[in-house]
Amino acid sequence: MLSTDFVPGSPNWLDLGSPDTEASVTFYTALFGWTFFSAGPQAGGYGFFRRGTDTVAALGPLTEDRAEPAWTLYFQTPDADAVAERVRAAGGTVRFGPFDVFTNGRMAGLTDPTGAEFAVWQPGETAGLDAVTAPGTLCWTELYSSDPTAAKAFYRAVFGWQEQDVPFGDSTYTVLTPATGGTDDGQGGILQLFPDQTAAGLGSHWLPYFEVPNTDATIAMARQLGGAVRLPATDAHGVGRFAQLTDPHGAAFAVITSAGPGE
Template sequence: MLTTNYIPGVPNWLDLGSPDTKASEAFYTGLFGWSFASAGPNAGGYGFFRQGEQTVAALGPLTEEGAHPAWTVYFHTEDADQTSKLVQQAGGAVRFGPFDVFTNGRMAGYTDPTGAQFAVWQPGETSGLDDVTSVGTLCWTELHTSDPAAAKQFYAGLFNWQTQDVPFGDFTYTVVTPTDGGTDASQGGIVGLLPEDKSAGGSYWLPYFEVEDPDAVITRAQELGGAVRAPAVDAPGVGRLAQLADPHGAVFSIIKSVPDEA
């Protein structure tokens, strides 16, 4: 389960790169009931999605040449410069950074050896998102990859993740846990790409948002111009989930999780 007790290797930030930030703001505030606040005149159009007073995600314009609309998952690091060296040594690529974001922290962006893009956040004054796991917030991260074995080796070397392979229907799902997080601190998963994903752009990180009523959220997403990539299904012991795309094609999932046993 994700928490705001950010330790090395856990997701601690999430942002959306959009070709039309005003349109994306309208879609997500309409979908999840979030508000949006600009980070200021010197932030290049970047700003924060908020639920009440809590920052739960962020939004900014596409800045990299050839970039496509997508959510980017950031993982906590204590040293973005050292992480960048490790990425390159392990066969990944540094797309940008490391660089300081005012006094908030230090960040860098990468592509893993299987083609999935991700980033790291080294906290300064901002440790990470203010809220996770509750309704309307990030609750899970999932890597869809063309080579699960290579991905597990890469991220285990980078973040010292622990992994556990779990049979799930007709495929294997790998559950990811930070080394110092304990057995109940699972933060995400690794799964092989579906054939349609291989032809549509390859490996990617997928954020999940907790919702109260997945079917109602799906209907609302379609009304707002989004699309259903995978219809709602009930996963025993997990919850009811679906995969959606916003009007620009950025992919995300929603889930109503099965309550944890007391």
């Protein structure tokens, strides 16, 4: 499970790139009960979603050429420049950076060899998110890849992630833990893109999961707010009930009501 005791390679930030930040604030604050706090005019429209006093995500306008609305996951590193070099050596792309974000930290935008975009955050004054795993916060990360074998080799070279392959229907699900993690430190997974997703032109991408008290109620609220269902609610024994959604601008995310002990 995710923790705010961030170690190298663990998820420590996420933000949403939106073509209409005001509309995105309206959608996500209503959906998750978040509030929004602007970082001020010097931040170029960037700001923070909060659950109570805890920062749980961030939001900013789209800044890259031809960028589409999307959530971006960041992974912790003590050295963003070294990660950028490893990404290049492993066949990935450095889209931007590394650069300093005031005194908060250092970041870089990256793309793996299968086309999935992600980022890294080297903490300065800001270590990362204030809360994870609780309702209304990030609780899991998932990579849908056109080539899971290539993706595993890439992230192993970049972050040293540990992997455990488990059966998943007719395919395989790879559970990921940080290089220094144990069996209880799972942070995400890798799986093959579904055939219907590939047929629809969907490429490799990272998907954030948010914990919610009731998946079906969250789906209904998302629809009411102008979102859509990408994958209907599904029950997984020992995991919980989850669904994949898109916001009104098409940014994809997932929600889950995790199973309790013995479920």
